[in-house]
Amino acid sequence: MVYNIGLLGLGTVGGGTAKILLDPVDRHPLLEEIKIKQIGVRDKSKTRDVPLPPDLILNTDLEAIVKDPEIDIIVELIGGLEPARSLILTAIDQGKHIVTANKAVIARYGDEIYAAANEKGVYVLLEAAVGGGIPVIKPLKQSLGVNKIKNVIGIVNGTTNYILTRMSGEKASFEEVLKEAQELGYAEADPTADVDGLDAADKISILASLAFSGKVKREDVYTEGIRQVSAADINYADKLGFIIKLLAIAESNHQLGEEALQLRVTPTLLPKDHPLASINGVYNAILVEGEPLGQVMFFGPGAGAGATASAVVSDIMNIVGILKSSGNTNDLDPLLSYSPSHYCKITPIEELITRFYVRFVCRDIPGVIGHLGTCFGKSNVSLESVVQIGFLGELAEIVVVTHDVREGNFRQALEEISKLEAFKSIPSILRVL
């Protein structure tokens, strides 16, 4: 039997996907039964890297593709919110299964899309939306759900990890490395989505909703990017035994006996022997901790045509595998479909309990460290270390690492400190894992 695919988009990932589907030799035999029927593109005349067979239809009318009655699965790779959302909903309405790599649309309209899919009895699979080629969505759904998940911690944005790795290796500034990354194609001309943590926030909201089996609002992810991370901080962190990474974190915590979730994307100091500390360059990794499992980590290429296409095609194959074995029932496999009924309760960032790294610039007068210590003490912030790490002309640079504190108390202490006579500025505040 042949299963027909409608592919929307023939860019980097679309091209990679077509390439695998058109070259099934030495791959899983099921690929022989999957055929691209139509490809939706913006411009038919554009030259393509993939050699396409002459009978393959390129179509600029994407609406017609999602309504083609002979197509079984729509593969949405055009990205962005619209028309992606509308095309996905129309395809579902037509009874077609969906494979997508679009984290933005799922993070924002996942509820609407899943509700429609469950109603129609079709699957929406999105392995490629998080971690590129790394199998992590399916393992979360199918293998880790038997655990009580404690946390999911990911390096899920290759661009920022590349920038931080280069800054760390070469003591270079953020601006220098960003410029180079843009020239090499590792960062976009407008790098906002990556360097401000928005892409990572999309991804952690998707991972959290799967790991903790509850809906998550994208805007509940507290997000800081890496623009504030300086070469100086990387250097000081290194001396203290840490590496700075942009981490996307979802962790469960109990408030007054009630289960709640804390969601954040922040540049974070990691001990050098932490499993995520050695994930460098454009690689991604996702660490999941659960009971009784312990910690497992998934590591691999977080982007790129081939890797992402591998994830897209694996989703297509999964759906075809199910279609071949399930007869004509419209009942969905509860592990592969997704239908949480409730929203996760979210803990606001002020309630977060974490360690902090903070760098102060102060006038170099006797007793200044004592004054800092007193202010922290008043707000119940206990300190792990206070180091006068260098001088900036007349001024002293002091780095403080706290023990675990409530973020609200920490902020209160900083307000007190900013009133000290010796105080000049706080160039950086980072969390410590």
Add this chain to the structure above:
Amino acid sequence: MVYNIGLLGLGTVGGGTAKILLDPVDRHPLLEEIKIKQIGVRDKSKTRDVPLPPDLILNTDLEAIVKDPEIDIIVELIGGLEPARSLILTAIDQGKHIVTANKAVIARYGDEIYAAANEKGVYVLLEAAVGGGIPVIKPLKQSLGVNKIKNVIGIVNGTTNYILTRMSGEKASFEEVLKEAQELGYAEADPTADVDGLDAADKISILASLAFSGKVKREDVYTEGIRQVSAADINYADKLGFIIKLLAIAESNHQLGEEALQLRVTPTLLPKDHPLASINGVYNAILVEGEPLGQVMFFGPGAGAGATASAVVSDIMNIVGILKSSGNTNDLDPLLSYSPSHYCKITPIEELITRFYVRFVCRDIPGVIGHLGTCFGKSNVSLESVVQIGFLGELAEIVVVTHDVREGNFRQALEEISKLEAFKSIPSILRVL
């Protein structure tokens, strides 16, 4: 609806499995529909760690359990070859699905078991057989099959990895560390299966058959254990920039245009920046490389009651998920079932192309390094480094690292060298990745 489980074995993993199934709160809701109907044990009177509900039947008649018509899935956790094999086959014959953690029985009788299962239209899932709690079997089946797999390289035995990690950290001898590992329960009283590489060989034959979609004979895995690895070698390897790990490797290579597979378990020198080099202690990790994916790695606890039980219960849930959605068809999902028709062609170890590390003990006479070099040259073995690394009384210790060579040529060179007047002995030969 309720799905009934027959659990064979209530040891470490069986107990962990029962514990999860009896405590479904905060786990995947599907667990509520899974019930342990009978548990097969050797001795009913034994006290157990798991508090079992009074209505749960403990039964010493395992044959009766696999024939109980109300049971849907048999979970085989008794280990060993017999009666495990017969019980699995009887259960399949009765139309029951199988979940097992038994690598030994699958590595040896997988063909027979899968053939029977495919005939009857039932699943045989074995996530827990390799890598404990790490999801790796299902990702290989469901996510990575779209790739042309180049190689699978694993640290898949926790006992040997613990021993090598300790030897490396403390410059201690194999015997000392093995004794401590036995006292701590990380090594068995009879450590043969672990330290001689047999357990790792079982596991790589299973991984290879999945990754390369062909049957693999267990006896085709070339196997060396870690007894020959000395503290001296670990020390020299360290100086040369390497770490020694017991690696289980399946790699594809082309011989005269024909696809062939090389399978081996050997202690191997890894460059310190290799992703597997930092996997320490009882942890496991499996690295898979494919086209177009690149490299992905799965890391986590390779053993332990909780981790392994997590994998067992995830398999049970997968089957129940399918049963809920597939109606009553007997067609198996081709991604989750396993039915290769051919045996993989295997390249013998003599044909392996690899780098070698070899330590010679020679009489310390002038020109000895030249003689060694000449012997290697005659057999077309090109050398990367030759270092006289120390003295043993009157004798000199020389460590040679080769470039990539055919194993057969390398062995031929060693035979020549053993005839040299200065030659005394070769305390160790290790491969280099």
